[in-house]
Amino acid sequence: MRFVAVVKEDCPTCVLAAPMLGAIRAAGLPLEVWTQDNPAFPEGLAPLHDADLLKSHAMGVEIVPTLAAIDDSGHEQARVFGWNAEDWQKITGLNGLGEGLPVNQPGCGALNVAPGMLERLQLASGEVKLQAREIAVEDDIDPMEVAYDRGWTDGLPITPPTDLRVARMLTGTTRRADDIVGLIPPNLVPCTVEKAAINAVMAGCRPEYFPVLLGAIETALQPEFAMHGLLCTLAFSGPLVIVNGPVSRRIGMNSGGNALGQGNRANATIGRAFQLIIRNVGGGRPQEIDRACLGQPGKYTFCFAEDESDEGWMPLSEARGVSAGKSAVTMFHADGVTGFVDQKSRTPDELCRSLAMQLWSVNHPRLARWGNAVLVLSPNHYEILRAGGWGRAELEAGLHQALKRPAKELLEGAGGHPLGITPAQADEYTDADGMIDKFHPGGLLIVRAGGPGALMSGIIGGWTGGRNNKEVRPVTRALEEV
C-alpha cells in the first residue's frame, strides 16, 4: 500500500496536518505529496507541484488535505479528507497519529474545484473534446472583427466562442456535445449540441438558458412550423419564442414591464442565438435566401415569457396541450408588434369588441383567414376581464364571435376594393349566417405579459401561416430537460 496526499498552503487544516504527513513518511510508509499552490509546501517533504491541477482533477479531489491509500495494482482503496485523527489513523494503521492535535478540523476547498476551474480542466485533460473547426486569431487582430469578416454575426457584436466559453455552455445541458439537435434549414445541416452551444455563446447566453434554446430549435424544426418557409419569406416575419413554465422564472426571463423590449439578458439572447443558428449553421442569410422585403427588428431577437402570476389565467402552453406546471416553448411566425391603445373600455364585452376591431387589421382589414396573430394582454387590460369574470375561455369565445364579418362585404371588388377574400375562400369559409372568421381555428394565440400603468396591449401579426394553415402552424412543445 502507498499513499498520495494533496494539500495547499493556503489552508489552515493542511498546515495543521502537514507534520502528520511527515510522521507517515517517518514511519516508513511510501507517501507522495502533491501541493496545489506553494511548490515548497510542506517544507521538508519534497512535494510535487500540481501547477496545472490536472493531478488533483484526475483524482477528483474536492477538499484539501486529501489522503488516499493506493494498493499495489494502482487502485484506490480508501480516502480521507480534512483532518480527523481517527480517520487518518485508520487509513494509515498508525495508532497515535495526530496526538495533541484537535480531533477533527474540516478541510478547505481544493483549487481544482474553484469556480470556473472545472471546465478548464475538462478541456486540458481531454475529457471534453470540441469537434468544431478551430479559427486562429492573430495576436494583433480583434476577434470581434474576425467574426464580422467571416459573416458570423447578425450585425451586432458577438461574444467570441472560445473553447472555455463553449465548454461552460455545454454544462447547461445533460445532452452529449455530439448529439444532433436537428437539420437546420435552409441547407438542412445537422446541428450538434456543440454547434448550438457555440452560437449560444456568441449570442451572449448563460449556460442555464441553453436547454430553452435547444427546446426552441427542436420546436421550430417540427415540420408543421415550416422553418424553411419562414426564413426565406418575402414577408416581415421571424421566429418568436414564447416561454412558459417554471424555467422562465428560474433563468430570470422578463414577462413584466417591457417584456417585448430590450434589457433582459435571457429574453435577448435566447431569441438571438436561435437566429444565429439559422444564419450560421443553416445558411439562412438576409438578401440571400432570406428574401424579406422589409423584415422587422424582431428578426435580431424575439423572445419573452408569459406572466403566470395569476392562477386564474390559463397559460398559453396549457391551452395548447402542455401539462400545467410544465415548462414549454411556443414558436410563432411573428411580424412586429402593433400597439393596441384602449383607455375607455371598462367591461369585458367592450374590451373584447375593441380588441376585435384592431385584430381585423392584422395583415390587412380586408383579408380573412390569411395570417395568424398573438394578442399580448397587459395587466391593466387583463384586470378588466378578470374583474368581469372572464378568463381565457371567455375571452377566446368572445373574440371568436367578435371576429366575424359578413363575407360578402369582404369579397374582392366589394365596395370598390380590389383586395379582399376570393370567391373560393368565401365558398369554403362562409358560415350559415353568411359570416367569415378573421382567423383560422387556433390562429389567434393569447398570452399575458407586460407591466402595469397603461391600458395598452400588444398585437403581433403573423406570417401567412393562416393562408397555408393545414401545413404551417405555430407549435408548442414541452421542455423535457428543465
Add this chain to the structure above:
Amino acid sequence: MTTYTMRDPTAETAAVLRERRPPPESLVGKTVALLSISKERSDEFMDALEPHIKAAGVKTIRFKKPTHTKPAPEALLQDIVEQADLVIEALAD
C-alpha cells in the same frame, strides 16, 4: 503569432467554394425544367414563359414543389436532374 482561437459556428463549408457550373453554349437540344414552387400565380408566370422557350425550339418539362413552405423533396430534385439540363424556378406570388 496566434494565441487566441475560436470555434467555428458555421456548417464549415465556407472554405470550400463551389464554382458555378458554366452556362451552356447553346440551348439547342437541351431540356428546360420549369419548376413552380407552388406559390400563388407561379403557374401563370410559367404559362407566359413556356411558349417563348418552345418557340426557340427548346423542350420544356413542368415540375411543381408540393408546397413553397418547405424545401423540394429529394425525389423531385432527382426527377429534374434525370430529365432536364436547365431549371427555371418560378417564385411568383
